[in-house]
Amino acid sequence: MTTEPSIVKPLDFIRQIIAADLASGKHQTTITRFPPEPNGFLHIGHAKSICLNFGIARENQGSCHLRFDDTNPGQESSEYVEAIKKDVHWLGFDWGEQLHYASDYFEQLYGFAVQLIEAGKAYVCDLSGEEMRQQRGTPTEPGTKSPYRERSVAENLELFEQMRKGDFAEGERVLRAKIDMASPNFLLRDPVLYRIMHTSHHRTGDSWCIYPMYDFTHCLSDMLEGITHSLCTLEFENNRPLYDWVLDTLSTPCHPRQIEFARLNINYTVTSKRKLRQLVEEGHVLGWDDPRMLTISGLRRRGYTPASIRNFCEIIGVGKRESWIDMGVLENAVREDLNTHAPRVLAVLDPLKVVITNYPEGESEELEARNHPQDPEAGTRMLPFSRELYIERSDFMEDAPKKFFRLSLGREVRLRYAYFITCTEVIKDEEGEVIELHCSYDPETRGGNAPDGRKVKGTIHWVSAAHAPQAEVRLYDRLFTTEFPDSDKEQDFKSFLNPESLQVLNNCRVEPGLATAGASDRFQFERQGYFCTDEQEHRAERPVFNRIVTLRDSWAKVSAKKK
Ligand code: ATP
Numbered sequence: 001m002t003t004e005p006s007i008v009k010p011l012d013f014i015r016q017i018i019a020a021d022l023a024s025g026k027h028q029t030t031i032t033r034f035p036p037e038p039n040g041f042l043h044i045g046h047a048k049s050i051c052l053n054f055g056i057a058r059e060n061q062g063s064c065h066l067r068f069d070d071t072n073p074g075q076e077s078s079e080y081v082e083a084i085k086k087d088v089h090w091l092g093f094d095w096g097e098q099l100h101y102a103s104d105y106f107e108q109l110y111g112f113a114v115q116l117i118e119a120g121k122a123y124v125c126d127l128s129g130e131e132m133r134q135q136r137g138t139p140t141e142p143g144t145k146s147p148y149r150e151r152s153v154a155e156n157l158e159l160f161e162q163m164r165k166g167d168f169a170e171g172e173r174v175l176r177a178k179i180d181m182a183s184p185n186f187l188l189r190d191p192v193l194y195r196i197m198h199t200s201h202h203r204t205g206d207s208w209c210i211y212p213m214y215d216f217t218h219c220l221s222d223m224l225e226g227i228t229h230s231l232c233t234l235e236f237e238n239n240r241p242l243y244d245w246v247l248d249t250l251s252t253p254c255h256p257r258q259i260e261f262a263r264l265n266i267n268y269t270v271t272s273k274r275k276l277r278q279l280v281e282e283g284h285v286l287g288w289d290d291p292r293m294l295t296i297s298g299l300r301r302r303g304y305t306p307a308s309i310r311n312f313c314e315i316i317g318v319g320k321r322e323s324w325i326d327m328g329v330l331e332n333a334v335r336e337d338l339n340t341h342a343p344r345v346l347a348v349l350d351p352l353k354v355v356i357t358n359y360p361e362g363e364s365e366e367l368e369a370r371n372h373p374q375d376p377e378a379g380t381r382m383l384p385f386s387r388e389l390y391i392e393r394s395d396f397m398e399d400a401p402k403k404f405f406r407l408s409l410g411r412e413v414r415l416r417y418a419y420f421i422t423c424t425e426v427i428k429d430e431e432g433e434v435i436e437l438h439c440s441y442d443p444e445t446r447g448g449n450a451p452d453g454r455k456v457k458g459t460i461h462w463v464s465a466a467h468a469p470q471a472e473v474r475l476y477d478r479l480f481t482t483e484f485p486d487s488d489k490e491q492d493f494k495s496f497l498n499p500e501s502l503q504v505l506n507n508c509r510v511e512p513g514l515a516t517a518g519a520s521d522r523f524q525f526e527r528q529g530y531f532c533t534d535e536q537e538h539r540a541e542r543p544v545f546n547r548i549v550t551l552r553d554s555w556a557k558v559s560a561k562k563k
Pocket residue numbers: 034035036037038044045046048049069231232233262263264265271272273274
């Protein structure tokens with residue numbers, strides 16, 4: 001694991017609190033938790049929370065629990081549970097023995113609800129959801145007390161038991177906390193603690209038809225697990241008084257501290273499971289792991305490395321203020337990681353045939369190519385060279401301006417790791433489109449240098465036609481055309497989908513070694529960007545690559561350094 005920063009950075013406000021709690025002896029250990037609801041796949045926002053919670057536990061030799069907050073049976077499934085576990089592991093974190101489910105606590109939670117009723121702090125309410133909303137009051141006016149608020153403890157206990165037994169229909173009754181209908185905090189105006197749902201649960205089946213609400217479940221689950229610090233995003237700030245009320249009212253032996261931090265927002269995307277789910281279910285993307293989605297599984301399939309995502313989370317830091325992170329910061333994190341690690345290879349995305357007319361027919365040779373420009377340890381490989389090659393169509397221009405340093409009629413260019421070639425003839429089809437180039441090569445320039453010291457300005461990549469397998473390459477662009485797709489009140493976020501976010505190139509040609517690349521292998525296609533074999537669809541007979549990210553540095557800079 002390489003998440004430990006090499007430079008000592010000041011601690012963020014959460015780590016400061018935790019350090020102080022350890023120093024003062026308030027806690028002997030630090031126990032955090034990551035509590036996803038299994039109602040969808042994890043996204044980049046969750047990665048921030050995972051890195052924070054598991055990171056803090058690791059730094060303090062504590063532990064971090066993975067807890068599924070599974071109290072909404074309608075939308076949850078074990079498929080999501082498995083996907084979430086896989087993603088957390090892939091990011092490089094491990095919960096050890098500490099795998100938990102809120103549903104494991106259903107019996108205990110029921111017991112706590114009974115205790116609240118016995119203490120006169122909760123009551124069964126027969127108002128409908130709509131009636132409760134109407135009687136909730138406004139920010140300036142208190143709500144109306146429910147006519148059922150003063151039911152006797154005995155009646156409440158009996159009704160709550162009947163709720164559990166399934167004697168009532170959905171929506172007929174709820175259990176509410178008896179707190180304060182005049183509180184300025186709406187969440188304290190007698191919030192619902194239990195509701196009736198005649199829905200099977202993916203783990204408890206039909207054992208229950210009442211399910212506890214988030215605000216009741218979360219604090220008690222934290223308490224039961226001995227969590228010391230319960231870290232959540234800022235939108236839960238108003239829930240904190242309720243979190244504390246439940247634990248205080250029940251006088252629990254342990255009272256975790258809830259601390260809120262700013263959620264991660266990235267432009268040109270949406271980070272809400274509900275919206276990501278819409279994209280999947282309505283077929284706007286190919287699945288949760290579509291490489292255009294900023295889900296963890298999408299990023300993995302796209303070719304992002306776990307280290308790059310951890311580094312990204314470290315760069316953006318943890319604070320109290322809402323902010324937007326530029327997508328470029330994420331792209332840069334993977335670019336930096338791959339720049340040091342990814343082997344360099346040659347691949348032609350839009351091939352144009354080149355015939356080297358003075359190269360003997362039927363012959364070929366092997367040329368040595370470096371696997372990494374800055375890392376001699378990465379070694380070299382041999383590339384076949386022959387009379388017929390492919391180059392990138394955009395590397396040839398017929399009426400080229402003076403500043404065009406690639407191939408043009410009568411001009412000389414270097415083929416990377418190979419020879420200087422000069423274009424002698426342009427072959428066109430009936431429509432006038434260039435279909436082939438005839439070139440001559442200078443055998444004296446083997447390896448890419450002329451013994452007479454003559455220079456060429458441009459270096460282009462190529463592959464040998466007879467040796468280069470055909471490949472499919474998928475180029476991805478941002479999924480949305482606008483920076484803040486889900487902040488427009490008038491327009492649905494899906495109306496900002498980028499119709500050109502996926503471009504499939506079917507006829508690419510890659511150097512021979514790439515056919516035998518394994519699943520999820522990453523490369524730099526020289527001059528083009530970083531690519532990854534597709535986790536699902538890559539085959540030796542039909543290589544499939546995803547573009548992870550384009551190159552920031554131009555070829556010019558790279559070759560200037562080299563020669
Ligand atoms: P979504 O709004 O996407 O459905 P959620 O908060 O409902 O997210 P949960 O499964 O409940 O999803 O989240 C698990 C944990 O991840 C929570 O502690 C939540 O605060 C955190 N989390 C979710 N989204 C973000 C985000 N964008 N940035 C940081 N943490 C996040």
